[in-house]
Each structure stands twice: as C-alpha cells, then as structure tokens.
Amino acid sequence: xxxxxxxxxxxxxxxxxxxxxxxxxxxxxxxxxxxxxxxxxxxxxxxxxxxxxxxxxxxxxxxxxxxxxxxxxxxxxxxxxxxxxxxxxxxxxxxxxxxxxxxxxxxxxxxxxxxxxxxxxxxxxxxxxxxxxxxxxxxxxxxxxxxxxxxxxxxxxxxxxxxxxxxxxxxxxxxxxxxxxxxxxxxxxxxxxxxxxxxxxxxxxxxxxxxxxxxxxxxxxx
Amino acid sequence: xxxxxxxxxxxxxxxxxxxxxxxxxxxxxxxxxxxxxxxxxxxxxxxxxxxxxxxxxxxxxxxxxxxxxxxxxxxxxxxxxxxxxxxxxxxxxxxxxxxxxxxxxxxxxxxxxx
Ligand SMILES: Nc1nc2c(ncn2[C@@H]2O[C@H](COP(=O)(O)OP(=O)(O)O)[C@@H](O)[C@H]2O)c(=O)[nH]1
Ligand SMILES: [Mg+2]
Ligand SMILES: [Zn+2]
Numbered sequence: 001x002x003x004x005x006x007x008x009x010x011x012x013x014x015x016x017x018x019x020x021x022x023x024x025x026x027x028x029x030x031x032x033x034x035x036x037x038x039x040x041x042x043x044x045x046x047x048x049x050x051x052x053x054x055x056x057x058x059x060x061x062x063x064x065x066x067x068x069x070x071x072x073x074x075x076x077x078x079x080x081x082x083x084x085x086x087x088x089x090x091x092x093x094x095x096x097x098x099x100x101x102x103x104x105x106x107x108x109x110x111x112x113x114x115x116x117x118x119x120x121x122x123x124x125x126x127x128x129x130x131x132x133x134x135x136x137x138x139x140x141x142x143x144x145x146x147x148x149x150x151x152x153x154x155x156x157x158x159x160x161x162x163x164x165x166x167x168x169x170x171x172x173x174x175x176x177x178x179x180x181x182x183x184x185x186x187x188x189x190x191x192x193x194x195x196x197x198x199x200x201x202x203x204x205x206x207x208x209x210x211x212x213x214x215x216x217x218x219x220x221x222x
Numbered sequence: 223x224x225x226x227x228x229x230x231x232x233x234x235x236x237x238x239x240x241x242x243x244x245x246x247x248x249x250x251x252x253x254x255x256x257x258x259x260x261x262x263x264x265x266x267x268x269x270x271x272x273x274x275x276x277x278x279x280x281x282x283x284x285x286x287x288x289x290x291x292x293x294x295x296x297x298x299x300x301x302x303x304x305x306x307x308x309x310x311x312x313x314x315x316x317x318x319x320x321x322x323x324x325x326x327x328x329x330x331x332x333x334x335x336x
Contacts (some may be wrong), residue, residue: 001332001333001334002330002331002332002333003239003243003330003331003332003333004329004330004335005235005239005328005329005331006327006328006329007235007239007253007327008325008327008328009228009231009232009235009324009326009327009328010231010325010326012231015280015324033247086242090224090227091223091224092224094227120223122259123223123237123259125223125257125259125260126228126257126259126260126326127224141250142223148305149291151305152254152256152257152259152290152323153257154259155256155290155303155320157321167308174260184305185310187306188290188303188305188308188309188320190317211302212309
C-alpha cells in the first residue's frame with residue numbers, strides 16, 4: 001500500500017528560519033549568511049569590514065564553528081558584538097541556533113548582522129537561517145572551477161567575494177582565472193555581485209563595503 | 223555530513239506517518255533540490271544506521287533530485303537550468319530568473335499489507 005505524504009522534512013528548521021526572518025524584518029536589520037570552504041578568509045574579511053565601516057553602520061556577528069571560539073575572539077577585538085555558536089561537530093548552522101544567538105545580540109542597535117557559517121561550501125546551503133541573503137566567499141587558492149563544481153551555492157548567493165587576490169601577484173604561485181570564475185558564477189546567477197578582494201592588503205574591499213552600505217540604506221529607507 | 227541530521231528528521235517523519243497508518247513501512251520516496259546538497263549514499267548509510275532497532279529498520283529510500291528551475295524572461299516558459307549554457311528550450315533566450323529551489327520532501331511511503 002502506497003501513501004502520498006508530501007511533507008517537508010526540514011520543516012522544524014524552516015519554522016525557525018521564518019521566525020528569524022520576521023524578527024529581522026521588524027527591526028530592519030540586514031542579515032547575511034557567509035558561506036565558504038574553511039580558510040577562504042571569512043573572519044579576516046569580517047574584521048576588516050567592521051573596522052572600515054565602524055563610523056557608518058553597526059555590525060553584529062554570529063560565529064559558527066565546529067569547536068573553539070577563536071574567530072569570535074578576533075571579532076571581539078574590533079569591539080563589535082559577537083555571539084559564538086559551537087556546533088559540536090555539525091557541518092552547518094541551524095536556524096534554531098541562530099534564533100538563540102539573535103536573542104543574545106544587542107539587536108536594537110544593529111544595522112547589519114553577518115553570520116559566519118561553518119567552513120563548508122556544501123552543507124550550509126541546505127539550512128535556511130532566515131537571512132536576507134547569502135554571501136559566497138571563494139579564495140583564489142581553491143581553484144577557479146568551484147562555481148562549475150558547486151553551482152547551487154553560487155546560484156543562490158547575492159554576492160561572491162573572490163578573496164586572496166594578493167596571491168595572484170606573487171608570481172606563478174597560484175593559478176586562478178578570475179574572469180572564468182566570474183563568468184561561470186554569472187551563468188546561473190546574472191544578478192550576482194562579484195568583488196575581487198584581498199582581505200590582507202585591503203585591495204578591492206571598497207566595492208564590497210559600498211554594496212553593504214547601499215543595502216542597509218535601501219532596507220532602512222534612509 | 224548534514225545527511226545525518228536529515229536522516230533523523232526523515233526517521234521521525236516516517237515513524238509518525240507509520241503510527242498514523244498503523245502499518246510497517248517498507249520503502250520511502252523523497253525528493254530534494256540542489257541546495258539540499260544530498261548525497262544519496264551518505265543519506266542511505268546514515269538512515270540505515272539510525273533506523274536500526276526501530277520500525278523503520280531496513281526500509282529502502284529512493285531519492286529524486288530536482289534540478290534548478292528557471293523562468294524565461296522572454297516567453298515565460300519554466301525550464302530546467304543546466305550548465306554549461308542554460309537557455310530557454312522554447313525561444314532560445316539566455317535571459318531567465320531563477321525559481322526557488324525545491325525543498326526536501328518526504329513524497330511517499332509504501333507500507334506492508336496483510
Ligand atoms: N594572502 C592572503 N591571506 C588571507 C587573505 N584573507 C585571509 N587570509 C589568510 O587565510 C587564513 C584563513 O583566514 P580566515 O579569515 O581565518 O578564513 P575563514 O576560515 O574563512 O574564516 C588566515 O591565515 C588569513 O590570514 C587574503 O586576502 N590574502
Ligand atoms: Mg573563520
Ligand atoms: Zn523563452
């Protein structure tokens with residue numbers, strides 16, 4: 001006997017994601033879910049971005065890590081409010097965890113919350129967190145074929161940051177065709193904003209910062 | 223790796239339905255979108271492991287992967303977006319909007335009949 005069920009398997013997560021989205025919308029807070037492989041430079045980008053925009057927008061951070069709060073320490077040094085979530089082995093953040101973290105952030109004063117998801121290019125995309133949008137980070141050390149190999153995350157991100165571009169100048173150390181990666185990401189996602197950055201030298205970060213400021217302004221209707 | 227968590231939710235959902243039907247499940251069909259990033263072997267292995275000793279032990283999972291869908295900006299046709307060159311099959315336009323990804327769904331359960 002076959003029975004049609006038609007039930008969403010991740011509905012528990014989706015309910016929390018919806019709650020988070022309502023919470024953020026009511027407060028006009030922009031919320032971005034940063035997804036990448038480990039070591040692409042998410043934390044370094046965050047630190048630089050917080051410092052650069054300190055006088056213009058207030059940023060809060062939710063740090064997801066399998067273990068340790070080393071990244072949260074780095075964010076704390078910027079004086080931005082940060083909540084660390086240790087996932088204890090899980091390869092992604094869940095909307096319920098983000099819900100708890102949102103309640104621990106001083107959300108009355110925030111324009112923008114950036115969630116640094118667990119370092120993993122694949123699994124985090126399966127769990128909506130209630131974010132306004134996803135930001136994919138790809139470092140040039142990882143190879144320019146990633147948008148072709150993992151199309152889903154690039155298709156669903158608002159922004160792609162191609163980071164560690166300083167490594168391309170050191171000589172033949174890294175072989176990465178930025179134009180190829182951009183073209184591949186845009187095949188599925190014509191509207192994606194792409195910035196080539198070096199979080200180390202700061203090169204190319206201005207474009208990303210201006211995008212952030214514009215999004216916050218649009219949301220708050222200022 | 224997130225397949226373990228998916229397997230747990232799946233087990234709970236199938237168990238609920240089986241209790242409602244008061245019957246033993248023998249197979250289940252699920253469907254998912256690309257963002258769900260489900261690896262069939264990993265999911266089946268995880269499910270097998272956690273279903274041991276429950277009424278769902280030994281049931282067969284069938285996974286249908288749904289492609290990314292797009293809507294042609296020119297003629298409004300909905301179609302499967304596929305690399306390397308996604309194009310509308312009806313009017314050949316390359317201009318399209320992405321439609322939302324398919325969610326992870328438990329579609330159907332087959333039960334033992336006596
Ligand atoms: N050369 C170079 N190194 C970078 C850049 N951004 C980050 N890194 C380094 O890459 C390593 C991982 O960075 P981190 O921000 O921790 O990556 P995360 O795991 O994505 O948070 C650290 O050693 C950083 O100093 C960059 O733009 N250029
Ligand atoms: Mg980090
Ligand atoms: Zn068309």
